[in-house]
Amino acid sequence: MSNSQAEKTLMDLIKLFYKYTGQDDLIAKLGLLIMMMENFPNFLMPDKRGTDYLANLFETKDENGYKKIDFYKFLSTLGGVVTNYHRDTA
Template sequence: MSRTPVEQSIMNLIDLFHRYTEPNDTIDMRGLLRMLKENFPNFLKACEERGKDFLDHIFEDTDKNKDQMIEFSEFLMVLGIIAVEYHTHSHGAPLCSGGGQ
């Protein structure tokens, strides 16, 4: 059975998560930062140019159970913050203007 484009997008997010996970299916802080730097350089550059350090608190803000690991649901929260920023940007706001935080 073939996947719809939206189903494939979800599978791509799962693949992205698994590219950076530890054997226990979680991402540590180093892995999360590497994933963000490798996959969202334009977003991070825009934050830097606006004087914001997006990476500074993202791990602590999304590690809801405070186990020092990012589970898939917490990973989706990180992507959700970035997605909201891009959505706000699509309506004319500067990228990394705070719409996702």
């Protein structure tokens, strides 16, 4: 059975996460910022959010202060960005 488009999209998101993580399976703040700027520039809208938007969002997810987040928190961060984009474009 072939994967649906939605399944392919989610699998690509997993691959994208791993492209920017270290061997510890965590994404660092800088890696997240680079990944978002390279792959989701239209979702960031810095003119509306300010230059520290992603950094501040990352800080709220980095509860333990390790300066890295796991896949679950990565999805939560991405979900926040997408939700804000949806709200702004609706």
